[in-house]
Amino acid sequence: xxxxxxxxxxxxxxxxxxxxxxxxxxxxxxxxxxxxxxxxxxxxxxxxxxxxxxxxxxxxxxxxxxxxxxxxxxxxxxxxxxxxxxxxxxxxxxxxxxxxxxxxxxxxxxxxxxxxxxxxxxxxxxxxxxxxxxxxxxxxxxxxxxxxxxxxxxxxxxxxxxxxxxxxxxxxxxxxxxxxxxxxxxxxxxxxxxxxxxxxxxxxxxxxxxxxxxxxxxxxxxxxxxxxxxxxxxxxxxxxxxxxxxxxxxxxxxxxxxxxxxxxxxxxxxxxxxxxxxxxxxxxxxxxxxxxxxxxxxxxxxxxxxxxxxxxxxxxxxxxxxxxxxxxxxxxxxxxxxxxxxxxxxxxxxxxxxxxxxxxxxxxxxxxxxxxxxxxxxxxxxxxxxxxxxxxxxxxxxxxxxxxxxxxxxxxxxxxxxxxxxxxxxxxxxxxxxxxxxxxxxxxxxxxxxxxxxxxxxxxxxxxxxxxxxxxxxxxxxxxxxxxxxxxxxxxxxxxxxxxxxxxxxxxxxxxxxxxxxxxxxxxxxxxxxxxxxxxxxxxxxxxxxxxxxxxxx
Numbered sequence: 433x434x435x436x437x438x439x440x441x442x443x444x445x446x447x448x449x450x451x452x453x454x455x456x457x458x459x460x461x462x463x464x465x466x467x468x469x470x471x472x473x474x475x476x477x478x479x480x481x482x483x484x485x486x487x488x489x490x491x492x493x494x495x496x497x498x499x500x501x502x503x504x505x506x507x508x509x510x511x512x513x514x515x516x517x518x519x520x521x522x523x524x525x526x527x528x529x530x531x532x533x534x535x536x537x538x539x540x541x542x543x544x545x546x547x548x549x550x551x552x553x554x555x556x557x558x559x560x561x562x563x564x565x566x567x568x569x570x571x572x573x574x575x576x577x578x579x580x581x582x583x584x585x586x587x588x589x590x591x592x593x594x595x596x597x598x599x600x601x602x603x604x605x606x607x608x609x610x611x612x613x614x615x616x617x618x619x620x621x622x623x624x625x626x627x628x629x630x631x632x633x634x635x636x637x638x639x640x641x642x643x644x645x646x647x648x649x650x651x652x653x654x655x656x657x658x659x660x661x662x663x664x665x666x667x668x669x670x671x672x673x674x675x676x677x678x679x680x681x682x683x684x685x686x687x688x689x690x691x692x693x694x695x696x697x698x699x700x701x702x703x704x705x706x707x708x709x710x711x712x713x714x715x716x717x718x719x720x721x722x723x724x725x726x727x728x729x730x731x732x733x734x735x736x737x738x739x740x741x742x743x744x745x746x747x748x749x750x751x752x753x754x755x756x757x758x759x760x761x762x763x764x765x766x767x768x769x770x771x772x773x774x775x776x777x778x779x780x781x782x783x784x785x786x787x788x789x790x791x792x793x794x795x796x797x798x799x800x801x802x803x804x805x806x807x808x809x810x811x812x813x814x815x816x817x818x819x820x821x822x823x824x825x826x827x828x829x830x831x832x833x834x835x836x837x838x839x840x841x842x843x844x845x846x847x848x849x850x851x852x853x854x855x856x857x858x859x860x861x862x863x864x865x866x867x868x869x870x871x872x873x874x875x876x877x878x879x880x881x882x883x884x885x886x887x888x889x890x891x892x893x894x895x896x897x898x899x900x901x902x903x904x905x906x907x908x909x910x911x912x913x914x915x916x917x918x919x920x921x922x923x924x925x926x927x928x929x930x931x932x933x934x935x936x937x938x939x940x941x942x943x944x945x946x947x948x949x950x951x952x953x954x955x956x957x958x959x960x961x962x963x964x965x966x967x968x969x970x971x972x973x974x975x976x977x978x979x980x981x982x983x984x985x986x
Contacts, residue, residue, distance in 0.1 A: 439758020458699020491933030497597035522556035545664035572660030575805030585932030624678035663773025694801035721800035750781020771803030773896025788979030892920035
């Protein structure tokens with residue numbers, strides 16, 4: 433079987449698997465966030481945190497819950513790393529330095545999971561399982577909660593109430609993420625992924641020295657890092673490491689985990705707003721971009737010119753032979769079009785255009801299908817922008833799902849789409865202008881610029897993958913990337929929840945003959961065009977200095 437055919441069949445199998453679970457999982461999540469009943473374990477959780485799950489919240493109170501919970505999480509994870517040297521199960525590792533502890537705490541709470549350290553050489557069992565793995569669950573649950581609050585803004589009328597953050601947080605964790613993670617971890621263990629709490633042991637000689645490996649609860653953390661679109665990894669090689677991702681089947685299964693909740697949330701959206709066709713329209717937009725990027729990436733990596741590439745059958749540098757170009761390309765697109773950041777190959781080794789595709793995927797806002805929760809609310813923001821543009825073209829007040837998109841709503845949406853580019857381009861410009869950050873670059877020229885641009889794109893968009901070649905374990909990068917991750921995660925949430933509150937206060941307007949049919953393929957096409965144009969106008973100059981220049985020169 434040719435590598436190209438193998439890659440195409442993997443993509444087809446993935447589409448079929450996602451299609452099979454789309455409706456049942458999407459409907460289940462809609463029931464989870466709509467049910468008035470609470471499980472016993474959920475009631476225990478409410479008592480521990482002192483929350484009343486029946487109390488409805490307006491958007492400022494909902495936002496305070498999000499920010500308070502996240503601030504406490506950052507502080508807890510920071511302190512846990514700072515005292516690691518005194519904890520049992522530390523594997524002899526010392527406490528984490530302040531700047532790296534801040535960066536890691538901000539990263540995992542912001543659902544970014546950027547790592548400027550070698551996981552197997554820095555973090556013990558307690559920090560990995562009691563700190564990082566826990567944040568993999570709750571940071572994903574926070575994203576889903578904010579997305580559901582925005583959906584309620586479309587559903588509700590003449591009230592500013594968006595539900596209860598604490599109830600949404602606990603339900604998302606207990607009823608969605610935990611059950612799937614248990615099943616997924618068993619699958620990965622059956623595939624050969626590591627799952628233990630063993631210490632460091634020698635495994636033989638390597639290049640004149642002793643080679644050592646440490647164990648860990650790898651499979652259980654691997655599954656939630658993919659399912660919750662978190663990223664990171666127990667080992668520095670991430671999902672290219674055989675202890676995390678042992679086989680081609682586990683590779684395809686991990687890609688499935690990355691995509692399954694973000695895609696299925698469109699069904700949840702359609703069910704909650706009472707129109708499955710609206711959910712399908714959003715799904716079609718996401719799927720069009722994802723399939724287009726996947727096909728373009730495989731074409732770029734398989735057919736890039738040059739005698740070395742021809743002999744290898746494509747651009748194999750930086751890719752695992754057990755996954756090949758097809759499995760690596762599909763994984764790279766999935767992880768950068770979501771906010772996952774896990775990698776099974778190294779994006780710095782991709783062709784110039786291939787590296788540009790990974791960058792562009794993040795710069796779209798990671799909305800195709802995007803992160804768990806963040807992909808849905810990001811796409812709905814883009815839908816509001818598309819409706820507004822359509823309204824300008826026909827001279828009609830724009831409406832979406834029965835709610836008018838007026839000055840207030842479009843200001844919130846505009847602020848949302850401007851925050852991340854401002855962070856990415858501002859920090860990149862500062863890093864390139866100063867001498868100290870530039871010393872961390874392994875490469876010069878266009879590729880070196882791409883290293884810096886990729887780092888801040890990954891951080892501000894809460895992705896977490898790295899371009900490789902950049903030494904990010906410095907005070908500059910640990911501090912600035914930590915700030916970019918926190919601002920890139922929580923500032924957009926402010927405008928999402930404010931928008932949700934303004935929509936929930938409205939009285940729905942009846943549909944008329946002049947209403948834009950947002951469930952039709954025409955609107956999905958308009959939405960795809962809006963996304964590509966906004967991103968292109970924003971990032972094209974930066975991309976031209978980096979991956980485009982490198983690709984055209986090769």
